Amino acid sequence: MAAPQVWGAAIEDSQTISLFTGEETADSSPPLPRPTSQIAENVTIVTSDDIARLNAHTLAEVLQTVPGIQLEFNLRTPSTFTFFALQGALNSTVLVLIDGIRQNDFDQNFAAPGLIPVQQIERIEIIKGAASGSWGSALGGVINIVTKSPNPDRPASGQVSATLGSRFTADTIGELSGTKDRFGYYLTAGHLRSDGLTPDTATNMNNLYGKLSYALPGSGTATLGVSHLTARPGLDEADTAAWGFVHDNNQNTRSYGFLKIQQPLGNKLRLDFQGYATNREDHTKYGGLNEEGAITFFNDYAVKDRTQGVNTSLSWGDRKKSLVTGIEYIHGHGSSRDQLSSDPAYYDRSWDSFAWYGNGSYSIGDLTVLPGVRFDHTGLSGDKPSYTLGLTYQLTEKTTLRAYAAQGFSLPMLLADTGIQKVRTVQGGVESGAVPYLWLKGTYFFNALRNNQSNGDGKATNQTRQGVEIEARSTPFFGLALSGGYTFLYAKDSDSGQRLQTNSNQTVPPHLVKLALNYDQLDLGLRGALTGNYVVWNAAPDYPTSSSGIWDLHLNWQLNPKNALSPELFFSAHNLFDGVQTTNTILYNNASRWYEGGARFKF
Amino acid sequence: MRRLFFLILALLLTAGPAAASEVLVVQSVRSPMYDDALKGFRSVCPAESRTIVLSDYVDAELARVIREEQPRLVLAVGDGALSALRKLRRPPTIALMALGLPHAPSSAENLTGVDLSAAPGQYLALLQKITARRIGIVHDPAKTGWYLKLARVAARQLGLELVVREVSNPRQTIGQLDSLKGAVDSLWLLPDTTAVTMETLEAYFLFSQRESIPLVSFSAAHLKLGALLALELDRADQGRQAGELALQVLQGASPARLEVASPRKVSIKVNDAIAKRLNYPAGLISSLSKK
Numbered sequence: 001m002a003a004p005q006v007w008g009a010a011i012e013d014s015q016t017i018s019l020f021t022g023e024e025t026a027d028s029s030p031p032l033p034r035p036t037s038q039i040a041e042n043v044t045i046v047t048s049d050d051i052a053r054l055n056a057h058t059l060a061e062v063l064q065t066v067p068g069i070q071l072e073f074n075l076r077t078p079s080t081f082t083f084f085a086l087q088g089a090l091n092s093t094v095l096v097l098i099d100g101i102r103q104n105d106f107d108q109n110f111a112a113p114g115l116i117p118v119q120q121i122e123r124i125e126i127i128k129g130a131a132s133g134s135w136g137s138a139l140g141g142v143i144n145i146v147t148k149s150p151n152p153d154r155p156a157s158g159q160v161s162a163t164l165g166s167r168f169t170a171d172t173i174g175e176l177s178g179t180k181d182r183f184g185y186y187l188t189a190g191h192l193r194s195d196g197l198t199p200d201t202a203t204n205m206n207n208l209y210g211k212l213s214y215a216l217p218g219s220g221t222a223t224l225g226v227s228h229l230t231a232r233p234g235l236d237e238a239d240t241a242a243w244g245f246v247h248d249n250n251q252n253t254r255s256y257g258f259l260k261i262q263q264p265l266g267n268k269l270r271l272d273f274q275g276y277a278t279n280r281e282d283h284t285k286y287g288g289l290n291e292e293g294a295i296t297f298f299n300d301y302a303v304k305d306r307t308q309g310v311n312t313s314l315s316w317g318d319r320k321k322s323l324v325t326g327i328e329y330i331h332g333h334g335s336s337r338d339q340l341s342s343d344p345a346y347y348d349r350s351w352d353s354f355a356w357y358g359n360g361s362y363s364i365g366d367l368t369v370l371p372g373v374r375f376d377h378t379g380l381s382g383d384k385p386s387y388t389l390g391l392t393y394q395l396t397e398k399t400t401l402r403a404y405a406a407q408g409f410s411l412p413m414l415l416a417d418t419g420i421q422k423v424r425t426v427q428g429g430v431e432s433g434a435v436p437y438l439w440l441k442g443t444y445f446f447n448a449l450r451n452n453q454s455n456g457d458g459k460a461t462n463q464t465r466q467g468v469e470i471e472a473r474s475t476p477f478f479g480l481a482l483s484g485g486y487t488f489l490y491a492k493d494s495d496s497g498q499r500l501q502t503n504s505n506q507t508v509p510p511h512l513v514k515l516a517l518n519y520d521q522l523d524l525g526l527r528g529a530l531t532g533n534y535v536v537w538n539a540a541p542d543y544p545t546s547s548s549g550i551w552d553l554h555l556n557w558q559l560n561p562k563n564a565l566s567p568e569l570f571f572s573a574h575n576l577f578d579g580v581q582t583t584n585t586i587l588y589n590n591a592s593r594w595y596e597g598g599a600r601f602k603f
Numbered sequence: 604m605r606r607l608f609f610l611i612l613a614l615l616l617t618a619g620p621a622a623a624s625e626v627l628v629v630q631s632v633r634s635p636m637y638d639d640a641l642k643g644f645r646s647v648c649p650a651e652s653r654t655i656v657l658s659d660y661v662d663a664e665l666a667r668v669i670r671e672e673q674p675r676l677v678l679a680v681g682d683g684a685l686s687a688l689r690k691l692r693r694p695p696t697i698a699l700m701a702l703g704l705p706h707a708p709s710s711a712e713n714l715t716g717v718d719l720s721a722a723p724g725q726y727l728a729l730l731q732k733i734t735a736r737r738i739g740i741v742h743d744p745a746k747t748g749w750y751l752k753l754a755r756v757a758a759r760q761l762g763l764e765l766v767v768r769e770v771s772n773p774r775q776t777i778g779q780l781d782s783l784k785g786a787v788d789s790l791w792l793l794p795d796t797t798a799v800t801m802e803t804l805e806a807y808f809l810f811s812q813r814e815s816i817p818l819v820s821f822s823a824a825h826l827k828l829g830a831l832l833a834l835e836l837d838r839a840d841q842g843r844q845a846g847e848l849a850l851q852v853l854q855g856a857s858p859a860r861l862e863v864a865s866p867r868k869v870s871i872k873v874n875d876a877i878a879k880r881l882n883y884p885a886g887l888i889s890s891l892s893k894k
Contacts, residue, residue, distance in 0.1 A: 015796050015800065015801070016702055016794070017632070019794060019799055020636060020794070035660055047666070123666055152689065218857065219857050268675070
């Protein structure tokens with residue numbers, strides 16, 4: 001999406017140049033939407049500006065706008081549970097990292113995107129396809145979240161924002177950030193609540209995040225961070241009493257802390273060290289009505305895991321040749337049991353995992369070769385080597401060709417260990433700004449999966465998934481810019497040769513379309529986005545899906561655009577045409593049309 | 604399969620670091636003024652580089668580019684580039700051709716550079732030579748407050764009086780200029796994008812003409828508009844100075860410990876017609892421009 005502040009700054013430069021030379025700067029060529037990426041994988045970047053434009057509350061709302069990603073239940077109440085698929089890869093095979101720390105649980109390898117608030121996010125990097133050569137258990141891809149840094153310009157600055165919407169859906173956020181001499185800090189707190197936009201999805205989520213940084217001698221940085229989140233998002237099955245139960249709510253606690261040190265060691269060598277600890281506890285309660293008609297719980301499934309880990313890496317080199325090598329160690333403990341039952345735990349185990357990795361880049365002229373290897377002693381499911389080989393070729397100043405081959409893996413669920421999941425992937429594509437007023441990216445992908453574990457019954461199958469993804473962005477015209485993405489997927493069972501259908505085991509939509517019309521007139525203080533999402537599920541005959549298009553409108557108005565501290569009002573209308581887009585119309589319908597509005601104050 | 608694993612491992616081991624260093628050049632707009640400075644930079648610092656011109660893109664995605672390129676040094680050319688970069692986590696940065704280069708570097712900034720203006724003392728020495736005593740200045744404290752602070756120190760040392768008028772938007776400039784009537788015997792034009800715009804520029808020269816006082820400017824382009832003197836900077840040499848700073852940073856020096864450099868090659872340009880009209884002795888004027 002656009003970042004018009006750069007244009008504004010360029011205008012300021014034009015004034016300076018005019019003052020010094022007495023001449024106007026004239027640049028007649030139309031600007032390109034963005035520079036081409038020079039890495040081999042298919043990567044999409046989402047920035048904090050994009051997030052602010054969407055008035056998003058959680059990662060789920062952001063992911064829904066990314067080409068190739070599809071939420072299964074679209075958006076119910078913010079923070080509620082949903083599965084998602086990345087080019088047909090189950091969410092359990094997509095590694096989600098915040099500050100370099102794994103957010104997926106070990107029970108089902110699932111990171112709930114509704115439980116990741118976006119207020120502290122600076123940037124999201126979405127790597128589509130196997131990325132085990134760098135990241136380990138990441139068969140389907142990686143969602144790498146980089147958090148905000150202390151404001152280097154001021155000793156104290158911040159922002160408060162408040163949103164109020166349908167069904168008393170309210171999000172209140174405060175941020176403080178600044179730098180004084182060598183010390184920097186970034187602190188944020190947020191509270192999200194709702195009476196529930198769909199039945200029984202009332203929610204209450206609290207988030208605290210803090211980061212302290214210290215500039216070390218020799219251009220190094222030490223950063224200490226903590227994060228704590230609690231949430232009670234309801235589930236959506238209360239009306240299914242005919243089934244004999246009410247599936248009432250979840251309770252989630254997520255905490256982590258880390259110490260990160262980045263220190264240059266001489267000219268071309270840099271040391272990165274990170275130590276961290278995490279704690280996660282999820283309760284899912286099932287209940288029903290007792291004889292007096294009150295809800296009573298039958299089960300309280302408690303899934304807990306704790307990890308302590310160390311990552312350390314050395315980076316050596318420059319753009320022409322570079323090498324990053326590192327080691328990772330995790331000590332983990334996970335357990336799962338029904339706390340309302342005297343049955344033994346489903347599992348209760350500890351493990352130690354180690355990994356070594358090396359990734360390099362080697363450029364000869366316009367060709368760059370990107371090899372990578374990684375060896376994982378998983379501690380849970382044996383040892384696994386992974387490797388990648390990427391190539392990029394700068395065909396012209398505006399066009400880059402890329403190819404990528406990799407072998408990777410994902411861990412099986414602790415809940416149902418069917419052995420390690422494996423993938424071999426090949427991708428090839430082109431990214432270009434050669435067409436006037438357009439930026440285009442096309443990628444072909446082919447994945448051969450072995451022992452691929454399903455979401456539903458946990459069974460393992462062999463599959464091939466291949467397809468094409470096309471992304472486009474236009475140059476703004478009177479502040480309006482169009483962007484879009486289309487993903488075609490053909491997935492089949494490799495053993496039977498049958499085309500796979502979307503059902504409780506997998507989500508394999510053959511057609512996925514994302515559209516966005518963005519508006520930016522920063523001199524008027526106006527920005528906005530109209531986003532659309534359309535999916536064809538190719539559902540199994542007995543599977544209750546619905547695939548209406550979902551359109552959202554987001555408008556932002558900064559009252560006095562000349563003053564950076566001026567308040568900004570915002571308004572969002574979600575699901576404008578009341579569509580239903582879900583893989584389960586019985587249990588998990590998305591929210592119908594709803595509205596919210598609010599204000600942001602910076603200081 | 605194991606063979607392929609070891610093949611890639613072997614390829615990886617050949618990817619040791621090369622001798623070339625890596626610089627990411629982030630340039631606000633395309634301009635011959637910036638090209639001259641970059642030529643100078645590259646003549647001293649021949650490191651491998653990639654250039655991103657911000658005005659070429661709707662969204663230059665600098666954070667992504669820095670992450671992908673992993674440069675060891677960033678050269679910010681122009682104020683737009685500098686302000687975009689200061690919002691990011693980035694490697695050591697050298698600023699060139701930027702009016703907004705801070706003069707109180709902190710270790711958090713990881714930034715140094717070369718000034719876009721000659722040191723105040725050089726202007727004031729010149730004004731002293733043309734017998735100016737009360738020097739009129741219109742400026743925006745938010746933009747050139749730091750420069751004026753240095754100027755006041757230099758003026759005190761030379762026994763000169765600065766008569767200063769402050770503006771916070773260009774509309775105030777003409778009124779503040781008028782208030783200098785009869786209070787000054789010379790006018791010093793600062794490179795201040797609030798106080799001096801293409802719209803208000805003419806007012807300074809009209810004031811100078813009406814009051815029959817000399818105007819000293821930062822750009823030789825202003826001589827033909829009515830300035831008596833201008834300090835012209837050698838852009839290529841400013842680039843070379845940035846290149847020298849870059850070499851020090853690439854050899855491990857911290858930018859926070861490298862002082863912002865003042866331009867060192869300054870030439871004095873004179874409008875002889877104006878000098879004649881203001882009745883300056885020919886010998887005085889020619890001695891200035893010979894220097």
